[in-house]
Amino acid sequence: MPHRDMRDYLAVLEQHGKLKRVAKEVDRLWEPAALAKWMFQALPEADRFGLLFERVAGSDMALATGALGASSETVALALGCEPAAINATVVAALAHPVAPREVERGVCQEVVVAGDRVRLSDLPIPVWTPGKDVGPYITTIVVTRDAVTRHQNMGVYRTQVLDDRRVAINLAPGRQGFRCAKTWLDQGKPAPIAWVIAAEPAVHLATVANLKYGHDEIELAGGLKGAPIELVKAKTVDLMVPAHAEIIIEGEVLPGETAPEGPFGEFAGYMGPVAPKPVARITAITHRTKPIFYGYTSQMPPSESTTIQSLVNAGLLLKTLHDLGETSVSDVYIDLTFGGLLAHVVLAMTPRVPGHGKRIGRLVCDLTPLKRVTVVDDDVDIRDPVHLEWALNSRFDPARDTEIIRDVFVPMYMDPSVRVADGRSDPGSKLVLDATQKIDSGSFSLPPRDVMMKALALWREVGLPEFAIPKRARLRIERS
Numbered sequence: 001m002p003h004r005d006m007r008d009y010l011a012v013l014e015q016h017g018k019l020k021r022v023a024k025e026v027d028r029l030w031e032p033a034a035l036a037k038w039m040f041q042a043l044p045e046a047d048r049f050g051l052l053f054e055r056v057a058g059s060d061m062a063l064a065t066g067a068l069g070a071s072s073e074t075v076a077l078a079l080g081c082e083p084a085a086i087n088a089t090v091v092a093a094l095a096h097p098v099a100p101r102e103v104e105r106g107v108c109q110e111v112v113v114a115g116d117r118v119r120l121s122d123l124p125i126p127v128w129t130p131g132k133d134v135g136p137y138i139t140t141i142v143v144t145r146d147a148v149t150r151h152q153n154m155g156v157y158r159t160q161v162l163d164d165r166r167v168a169i170n171l172a173p174g175r176q177g178f179r180c181a182k183t184w185l186d187q188g189k190p191a192p193i194a195w196v197i198a199a200e201p202a203v204h205l206a207t208v209a210n211l212k213y214g215h216d217e218i219e220l221a222g223g224l225k226g227a228p229i230e231l232v233k234a235k236t237v238d239l240m241v242p243a244h245a246e247i248i249i250e251g252e253v254l255p256g257e258t259a260p261e262g263p264f265g266e267f268a269g270y271m272g273p274v275a276p277k278p279v280a281r282i283t284a285i286t287h288r289t290k291p292i293f294y295g296y297t298s299q300m301p302p303s304e305s306t307t308i309q310s311l312v313n314a315g316l317l318l319k320t321l322h323d324l325g326e327t328s329v330s331d332v333y334i335d336l337t338f339g340g341l342l343a344h345v346v347l348a349m350t351p352r353v354p355g356h357g358k359r360i361g362r363l364v365c366d367l368t369p370l371k372r373v374t375v376v377d378d379d380v381d382i383r384d385p386v387h388l389e390w391a392l393n394s395r396f397d398p399a400r401d402t403e404i405i406r407d408v409f410v411p412m413y414m415d416p417s418v419r420v421a422d423g424r425s426d427p428g429s430k431l432v433l434d435a436t437q438k439i440d441s442g443s444f445s446l447p448p449r450d451v452m453m454k455a456l457a458l459w460r461e462v463g464l465p466e467f468a469i470p471k472r473a474r475l476r477i478e479r480s
Ligand SMILES: Cc1cc2nc3c(=O)[nH]c(=O)nc-3n(C[C@H](O)[C@H](O)[C@H](O)COP(=O)(O)O)c2cc1C
Pocket: 139, 140, 153, 154, 155, 156, 157, 158, 170, 171, 172, 174, 175, 176, 177, 207, 208, 209, 210, 211, 296, 297, 298, 304, 305, 306, 308, 309
């Protein structure tokens, strides 16, 4: 069954031992984020969990973080599939998007606080890099609308709280939220904007897919949920918002108004520079009774942000390659530590012609903001670092199989390796490593399959400890 809302999902997570509650009252200015940092910095991926802070000083709302993107396992639970089926689930949802359904009423509007009564400080908005960030930040889904085409867009753009009714939004040029806002601001009109906090998981995961402009992520969310996402009219702005969300913040981006934004700890692991960013005035906060606030943990990777962006955009890349006729690619894995942007992507494929591996690598460089592309044969488990190293050590010749693509400008301004001090950047580059096998190296140096299977029976007979056969071993034995 798809999760109806965030509460359903948190309950499932807890049943699986993947949600930990903190009952002690916490100070949102440092404690929740600092604990989440330990979770992501110290625990191996398989052991990570979401955090639910039940009591936050100064607010009567609970606060959750890490619950969606603690690990591949939590993302799989959010999608209702096994971790190994995440790509297939995303690909199927992209192939079968489901349009949203408009409803008259939504729980997200059980309580409406508008106008002068709005106080962002009533919400438990954390400081995410305590001691370094300028202040509290909203890190969640942002909804905007194109004034001309009227299509809506969802993206996550960090939002700095300036005071109780004003925020500065990291709406970077080129990002679709920026393009939507510009269609209003260019006419001298305020741009409608809404922050969606703790909607059903499908909405959160769809939001980070880098879809083309004009494609509303809400239809992908419907595909992921397997049912239309219910949307309700926002109370004070011209937008439709997820009816089952815990909290909606409504506002308008003001023409010609900017404020210095930052410093803020960025996803790449360094403090981001201060720069002028668009300012929005908050017009309303609507919420469920006793709502749960949600903020993504980002900043130093690995993080929730890098985990969800990598996993969702791997499925999107696989589907895009298939749509382009590159069905020789069977699997895609984006490393979970850099967020689907500037990261390392590994593709498994069956090359059809000499040079096919490199061609796929170059194509991926063109299609995506990923920085390093490794291509291997599909007898390699691309999620297994040991197997990947073996492929690179045994099937890759640096002089023959490397391609460097120079002078790439976009979006390298996000890349700390080429960004210069004032926030501009030098041109960046990309790397393709084609580690597909080009010459026949002969048979694997493992006993044949029948001998290995007899040995497995012997292993059990003599009482050696049980183990799960890794995919790496299975793939090798199949070819032995
Ligand atoms: C926690 C988190 C914070 C993010 N912050 C930003 C941000 O401040 N600016 C930005 O351009 N992208 C940010 N992103 C990435 C975008 O939200 C993501 O790439 C999204 O697909 C962009 O949507 P768009 O293509 O519709 O603009 C963030 C992602 C996450 C998960």
